[in-house]
Amino acid sequence: MKMNRRQVLKAGLAASAVYSPWMIARAQARPVKLAAILPLTGAFAFAGNAALDAFRDATDRINDAGGIGGRRFELVVEDDGYDVARGTAAFNRIVQRESAEELVFVYGNSTGLSKALAPEITRLRLPYTATSFSNELADPKTYPTIFVFGPTYNDMAGALLQQIRRQKGRGAKIFLCYSNSEFGRDPIAFIKEQSARLGFQIVGEEVTPLAIADATPIVTKLRQAQPDFVIVHGYVLTVEPLLVRAAREQGIRATFMGTYYSAELALMQRAGAAADGFIVAYHNGYYYDTTIPAVEQIRALRRAKGRDLSYRTTYYMGSWMAMDVIAESMRRANAAGKLNRPGMIEALEGLGDYNAGGQVRNMRWVERRLPFTKLWRANVRDVRFDAITDWVDGSRI
Amino acid sequence: MDFALVLQTILNGLANGALYAVMAAGFVLVYRATSVTNFAIAEFLLIGAYLTYTLSLFFPLLAAIFLALPLAFGFGVLVERGFVRPLLGRNVVAVIMATIGLAATLDGTALLLWGPDQKAMGAANIAQLPKEMPNLAFNVGGVFLSSKAVWSLILALPLAILLVMMLKYSRYGVLLRAVSESETAALAMGINAPRVVAAAWGISAMMAAIGGAFLAGAAGGGGPGHHLVLLGLIVFPVAILGGFDSVPGAVVAGLLIGLIEAFSQLYLESVLPGITQAIPFLIVLLVLMFRPYGLFGQHRIERV
Numbered sequence: 275m276k277m278n279r280r281q282v283l284k285a286g287l288a289a290s291a292v293y294s295p296w297m298i299a300r301a302q303a304r305p306v307k308l309a310a311i312l313p314l315t316g317a318f319a320f321a322g323n324a325a326l327d328a329f330r331d332a333t334d335r336i337n338d339a340g341g342i343g344g345r346r347f348e349l350v351v352e353d354d355g356y357d358v359a360r361g362t363a364a365f366n367r368i369v370q371r372e373s374a375e376e377l378v379f380v381y382g383n384s385t386g387l388s389k390a391l392a393p394e395i396t397r398l399r400l401p402y403t404a405t406s407f408s409n410e411l412a413d414p415k416t417y418p419t420i421f422v423f424g425p426t427y428n429d430m431a432g433a434l435l436q437q438i439r440r441q442k443g444r445g446a447k448i449f450l451c452y453s454n455s456e457f458g459r460d461p462i463a464f465i466k467e468q469s470a471r472l473g474f475q476i477v478g479e480e481v482t483p484l485a486i487a488d489a490t491p492i493v494t495k496l497r498q499a500q501p502d503f504v505i506v507h508g509y510v511l512t513v514e515p516l517l518v519r520a521a522r523e524q525g526i527r528a529t530f531m532g533t534y535y536s537a538e539l540a541l542m543q544r545a546g547a548a549a550d551g552f553i554v555a556y557h558n559g560y561y562y563d564t565t566i567p568a569v570e571q572i573r574a575l576r577r578a579k580g581r582d583l584s585y586r587t588t589y590y591m592g593s594w595m596a597m598d599v600i601a602e603s604m605r606r607a608n609a610a611g612k613l614n615r616p617g618m619i620e621a622l623e624g625l626g627d628y629n630a631g632g633q634v635r636n637m638r639w640v641e642r643r644l645p646f647t648k649l650w651r652a653n654v655r656d657v658r659f660d661a662i663t664d665w666v667d668g669s670r671i
Numbered sequence: 672m673d674f675a676l677v678l679q680t681i682l683n684g685l686a687n688g689a690l691y692a693v694m695a696a697g698f699v700l701v702y703r704a705t706s707v708t709n710f711a712i713a714e715f716l717l718i719g720a721y722l723t724y725t726l727s728l729f730f731p732l733l734a735a736i737f738l739a740l741p742l743a744f745g746f747g748v749l750v751e752r753g754f755v756r757p758l759l760g761r762n763v764v765a766v767i768m769a770t771i772g773l774a775a776t777l778d779g780t781a782l783l784l785w786g787p788d789q790k791a792m793g794a795a796n797i798a799q800l801p802k803e804m805p806n807l808a809f810n811v812g813g814v815f816l817s818s819k820a821v822w823s824l825i826l827a828l829p830l831a832i833l834l835v836m837m838l839k840y841s842r843y844g845v846l847l848r849a850v851s852e853s854e855t856a857a858l859a860m861g862i863n864a865p866r867v868v869a870a871a872w873g874i875s876a877m878m879a880a881i882g883g884a885f886l887a888g889a890a891g892g893g894g895p896g897h898h899l900v901l902l903g904l905i906v907f908p909v910a911i912l913g914g915f916d917s918v919p920g921a922v923v924a925g926l927l928i929g930l931i932e933a934f935s936q937l938y939l940e941s942v943l944p945g946i947t948q949a950i951p952f953l954i955v956l957l958v959l960m961f962r963p964y965g966l967f968g969q970h971r972i973e974r975v
Contacts (some may be wrong), residue, residue, distance in 0.1 A: 315782060317897045321786035349672050454945045485898035487690065487886055487905075490683045490817050491936035494676065511789055518890035523808045524815050539797045540789035546800050557748035585797045587788070657798050 289324045305348040306604060306613060308339075308597075310381040311361050314353035317484065318510060319609035321405065321535075322383070324586070325593035326351060329381075331616030332597030335575050343608035348376075354383055361387040364662060369398060378601055378607075378618050382406075385456045390452040392417050401618045403596060405589075407534060408460050412643035419619055422643035423596050424634070427461040429645040430533040435468055436661070436671060437553060437649055441529070442502050444473035449501035449519065449528070451480040451492060457487065458484075458508020461533075464499070465505065466572045468671050477501050485512040489520040496526050514552075515545035522548040529553060538588045542654050545625040553662070558595050558633045560659060561586040568594065568631030593634040602628055635665045645669040675813035680933045686820035688929020689828035690882045695909035696831050697878030700838075703916050704849045705870035706763070708754060710770040712879060713775035713903025719743045719880025720895040721785050721888035727793040727889075732802045735793075736826075736884050740877045747876025751869045778900070790879035791894040792887065803891055819890035827881055830921045834878070838918055847871060879903075908951035912958050914968025924966060928954070 275402030277549040282443050312330055322436060329349055336347040347470035360382060368380070380395070382388050388411055395402045395417065402420045404411070409426040411417060423435070438446050448467065448469060460482070469476055469634035478499035480492050497506065504521070506514050518530050530552045532541075537556035542549045559566035562585070572594060576583055586594075607617035625637035635646040650659035698712045709715070722742050726735035755774055758766050793802025807821040838844035849857045850864045857864050885900050887895040909928050913920030928951050935947040958965055 314787075315778065315897075317901065318783060319787040319897060320789045452947065478941075480940065482940075483901070483948045485901050487902055488683065488687045488817075488933075489821065489892070490815075490820065491933055491940075494679065494815075494937060495941075512893070512896070512898045514889070515791075515894075519892035520817050521817075523806075523817055524810070538789065540791065540894070543791040543794050543797060543799065544789070545892055546803060548892075574752060638886060654800070657800070660762070 276345035281652070305346040305376055307348045307372060308378045308379045308381060308600060309349055309350040309352070309372065309377055311352050311354050311364050311368075311383050311387070312381075313383055314351075315356040316357065317512075318356040319382075320587075321510065321589040322356075323351070324589035328586070328590045328593035329553045329597055331572065331575055331579075331581070332594055332601065334495045334579060335571070336597075336601050343613065345608075346599070346603075350377070354387065356384060358384070358386045358390050362390055362508070364395070365391055368567065369394075369400070374616065378421075378578070378604065378613065378615055379403075381596065381600075385411075385460060386542055388420070389456065392420060394426075395419055399615050399619075401615060401622065406457070407643075409464070410460075412641050414642045417642075417643040419615075420642065423599060424534070424557045424592070424643065425555070425645045425647045425668045426643050426667070427457075428464040429643070430557075430647055431461040431505070431507070432468065432645075432650055432668035432671045433466045433555045433647050433663075433666040434531045434533075434553070435465070435472060436666060436668075437531070438474060438503050438670075439472060441488075446474045446503060447477045447479040447499070447501045448474050449480070449496060449499050449504045450476060451482065451504060451506045451513070452493075453484045453508030453513070454481045455508055461507060472671065482513060484509060486516065489513070489517040492517060493520045493524050493526060496521055499522060503526045504530045506530060506536060511538060511540050511544060512537045514541055515549065518552060519545045519548040522636065531555075534588070534592075535651065537659065539585070539657060539659070540587075542652055542657055547654050549652045552614055554648055554650050554652070554659060555647045555668070556588060556659070557644070558588065560588070561591060562658065566632040566635045571631055588600065589634065595630045598630040598633070599625065599628070599637065620648060621624050640669065673783070673813075676937075679814045679816070680937055681930065682814070682816050682824075683820050684930035685828075685926055686816070686823040686929070687932065688926035689823045689831060690885050690925075691905055691909050691929055692831040692922040692925025693827045693834075693878045694882035695906045695913065695925050696834050696918050697875035698906050699910050699913065699916065699918050699921040700834070700847075700871050700878075701875045703918065704847055704868050705755065705759070706851075707766055707770065709875070710767065711750075711774035711777055712875075712906050713900040713974065714774045714781070715743075715747070715876050716883035716886065716897045716903040717895070717897070718746060718777060718883070720883035720899055721781055722746070722880060723773055723884040723889060724785070724792055724887065724895045727802055728795050729919070732793055732804050732889055735879070736889055739880050739884065743876040743880035744873035748869045750798050750876070753873035755872065756865070756868075776841060778897070778902035778922030785895070788856065789894060789896060792884075792889055801891070801894075804889065806891075817890075819885065819892070822890045823885055828886065830878065830881060830924070834874070835919045843870065844869070903949060903971040907953045910956045912965055914965030916969055917965070917967035920965055920967030 324392040326560045333349050351365035379401045383407040388404040388406045403423050407426050412422045532554045537554035603621040607613045607621040627636045646665040649663040651662045653660045723739040726738045759845045791801040806818045846867045854864050909924045912961040913924030939946045
């Protein structure tokens with residue numbers, strides 16, 4: 275194609291504008307952003323604030339190392355108070371306020387909020403993860419930009435059912451106790467279906483609010499049902515300690531089991547000796563496990579910043595892991611010259627054996643989630659959860 | 672029907688009901704004294720539980736519960752002096768909105784003062800196990816009563832009954848009734864009405880502190896936290912069933928709702944999941960439709 279003098283001049287002018295030091299500086303000065311909608315107040319404030327603590331630490335770590343390809347990493351935080359309506363409003367504010375070039379990832383909250391936002395997230399092609407491990411979110415055909423940074427509640431339940439098979443085998447009697455919420459109900463159908471397949475018997479089922487005043491009526495049913503295992507799901511240590519304590523007081527010897535949100539040391543702190551032997555599915559590291567490189571990274575950063583080095587909860591550890599993975603994806607997207615939303619999705623998909631400082635087995639997605647978890651047993655004497663398995667694939671029962 | 676199971680359910684229901692009764696009695700007391708509906712009552716539970724928690728770090732748990740009571744009383748008086756008194760005489764909607772604002776303020780204050788972390792009574796850090804009250808659980812003839820239930824029956828129920836007796840027979844009770852009838856007339860008779868009203872708020876906060884401490888696991892198995900606000904909402908159906916302005920009514924209604932919940936959890940929950948959570952509010956609906964003055968409330972006829 276032949277260009278005339280005027281076209282050549284125009285092209286030259288445009289090129290000089292694009293590649294001018296001013297434009298380059300402006301592009302580099304433009305931050306890359308992650309928005310986090312967290313429950314900083316309300317019933318889940320303990321988890322939201324721990325996550326924010328981790329996010330701030332991780333942000334410092336990223337920026338101390340020069341940001342992402344020279345661009346400063348910025349955190350945009352909104353509080354939803356664990357309320358879907360507030361969370362939706364916060365999300366709308368964020369996507370309207372932030373430019374698509376800068377905002378390349380959203381970290382959301384709760385099963386309810388994530389399900390409510392999912393269609394809009396998909397429409398915006400916005401990379402997203404959340405504190406929820408809902409099975410419904412791990413569906414790349416419907417929600418191609420949503421990632422679950424860990425096993426779904428079904429996978430966690432799958433790992434627990436594998437443990438039941440190892441401990442008791444066919445004929446094991448299971449009692450289910452879960453909260454009357456989307457979170458609580460999420461894996462129940464799966465547990466029932468798999469239990470039937472494995473020859474386990476569901477001998478009782480109890481649905482409760484997120485918090486209860488007294489566990490005695492549930493324990494009465496446990497006494498009648500005489501289960502070998504009690505799977506508790508959909509709470510945040512508001513019911514588990516009360517239940518296990520009342521059960522032990524009444525001489526129930528069943529093994530209690532729980533999922534991610536039961537896997538915090540506060541279980542032992544609240545239930546005392548009754549929590550001993552409680553089995554949980556948990557897929558990140560514990561802060562007291564200094565063999566995990568991520569723990570050393572966290573301690574080194576907090577030491578350098580003069581921050582408190584005392585125990586960090588599982589909610590902190592999970593959020594640190596998510597930030598580590600997101601930052602790594604940003605670096606890879608930037609290296610590929612695609613630090614934008616589609617580039618982030620490609621980078622996340624290609625993380626492969628990356629293990630976030632030993633906090634996950636690897637980043638090989640199976641239907642956009644990581645189905646591996648470990649099982650841990652509460653050891654009240656040492657106030658620790660001891661690992662009783664290596665990585666277990668919860669999706670293969 | 673299993674007699675032991677029924678008896679056990681009755682006792683456990685009464686034990687829970689005693690907690691509801693003590694919290695609702697305090698709530699109704701304030702309403703009687705000032706005609707103010709304290710929408711921050713659930714946050715009073717929260718503050719009471721955190722006060723008990725703080726003291727439990729330094730004292731045995733039982734002592735912490737008793738030591739928290741005067742602090743809770745002081746807190747109640749402080750709320751009355753600083754927040755409620757300046758609004759007296761204003762439009763009732765303004766006062767209601769103010770107590771809703773008070774609830775949000777107290778939520779935020781608790782978060783700021785005690786932090787968001789999950790806590791357990793008597794445990795200063797995560798490496799410590801909780802302090803516990805002496806275990807009074809027993810099992811007689813197949814009737815099992817948990818330690819929490821026994822402690823509720825020992826502490827909360829007598830406290831609620833004591834409040835009823837005090838209002839009926841003590842000098843303070845007479846003064847409070849006089850103030851609630853007509854504050855102006857009471858003042859004209861030389862009654863120190865502001866002091867009587869402040870004491871009502873103080874007593875209400877004390878009652879909430881007892882309830883909050885137990886719901887936060889003072890007798891084992893829990894900890895202070897925002898979930899107490901959810902549990903504290905039970906005060907409203909109890910007060911409405913009791914008649915809203917009747918302290919004995921609140922006590923009877925508390926025990927009644929405790930019993931209904933216990934039986935519902937045992938027999939209905941498996942058939943209709945979630946029914947136990949809904950039942951107190953269904954009762955409110957029925958009461959408001961068919962007996963708006965509740966079990967013991969005053970029959971007021973308003974001509975418009």
